[in-house]
Amino acid sequence: MSGKLRGRVALVAGGTRGASRAIAVELGRAGATVYVTGRTTREHRSEVNRPETIEETVELIEAAGGTGTAIRVDHLDSDQVAALAKRIDAEQGRLDILVNGLWGGDYQLEWGKPLWEHDLGKTLRLLELGVNSHLITSHHMLALMIREKGGLVVDLTDGTTEFNLKFRKQTSLPYYLAKASGHLLAIGQASELEPYGCTAVAFTPGWLRSEAMLDHYGVTEATWRDALKEVPHFCISETPTFSGRAIAALAADPDRARWTGQTLSSGQLAKVYEFDDLDGSRPDAWRYIEEVEQAGKPADATGYR
Known part of the structure; x- marks a missing residue:
């Protein structure tokens, strides 16, 4: 991928951690100039209250040989996003890749409750973070993107279209609404x-070994398999870099318009673009989740990575 995106300008909104951070790094590694935005800096933490910062993301981009700029932006503040668009225009005169990786709603989640038992304030905040932020960002950025043909918009979601159509009892309805909106954003x-x-898609990682997920299970990337004792199906999990490689490959594809309007997954794109996760495997998480975990079979990733 080295140099394949040279001359392109990318914005990764919400590039503080997880898949969004890895996407920013891999776009930078491939040669794009990457703007990284989010609410957590070394001087200020968002309500998520995690240690990862947008400055660290840019440092990772630079360590990979790329160029990045960190800008603190609250993407629910239209004026801040408008100012960001104006700055990118002034500094670059174009925007080729927009990754809407905005989220931050994990701490508003209430699993295993029907809608009427949810805290309404948390529900509405979750939808603001997961839906409104994407709409506000696209509103201001797409006017800049359409100046040049070949632009790419990626809205991060959780789950393939087919998986999310089968609403499951254990799913939180507010979470489902927030994440399923990615499919409609891609289509619209x-x-x-x-x-x-220009091309627009939604994108879902598989079972992501994000910083927060590793902390939740009390493991590190080096020891993640220790979590299998508690959650055996975690065997299908993947690193954030797998998502980063997926979006970098998609952005470099001159025929990427064939995907427009679709929801794509990391495992799906790995088969097409022939890239691997850091351990050399190609986890196909959503097929595994459907065929093994949801089917009630014992955890076994054989044939799925």
Whole structure:
């Protein structure tokens, strides 16, 4: 991927941690100039209250040989996002790749409750963080993107379209609404951007070994398999870098418009673009979740990575 995105300008909104951080790093590694935004800096933490910062993401981009700029932005504040668009325009005169990786709603989640038992304040905040932030960002950034043909918009979600259509009892309805909106954003933005030669997709990682997930299970990336004693199906999990490689490969594909309007997964794109996770495997998490975990079979990733 080295140099394949040279000359391109990317914005990774919410690039503080997880898949979004890895996407920013891999876009930078491939040569793109990457703007990284989020609410957590070394001087200020967001309500998520985790230690990862946008400055650290840029340092990772630079360590990979890329160029990045960290800018603190609350993407629920339209004026801040408008100022960001103006700055990118002034400094670069274009925007080629927009990754809407905004989230931050984990601490608003209430699993195993029907909607009427949820805290309404948490529900509405979760939807603001997971839906409104994406809409506000696209509103201001797409006007800049459509100046050039070939632009790419990626909205991060959780779950393939097919998986999310089968609403399951253990799913939190507010979470489902927030994440399923990614599918509709892909369809709608694809239609609106088509006359301008731009592509819009939604993208889902598999079972992600994010910083927060590793902390939740009390393991590190080096010891993640220790979590299998508690959660055996975690055997299908993948690093954030797998998602980063997926989006970098998609952005470098001159025929990426064939995907427009679709929800894509890391495992799906790995088969097409022939890239691996850091351990040399190609986890196909959503097929595994459907065929093994949801089917009630014993945990066994054989044939799925």
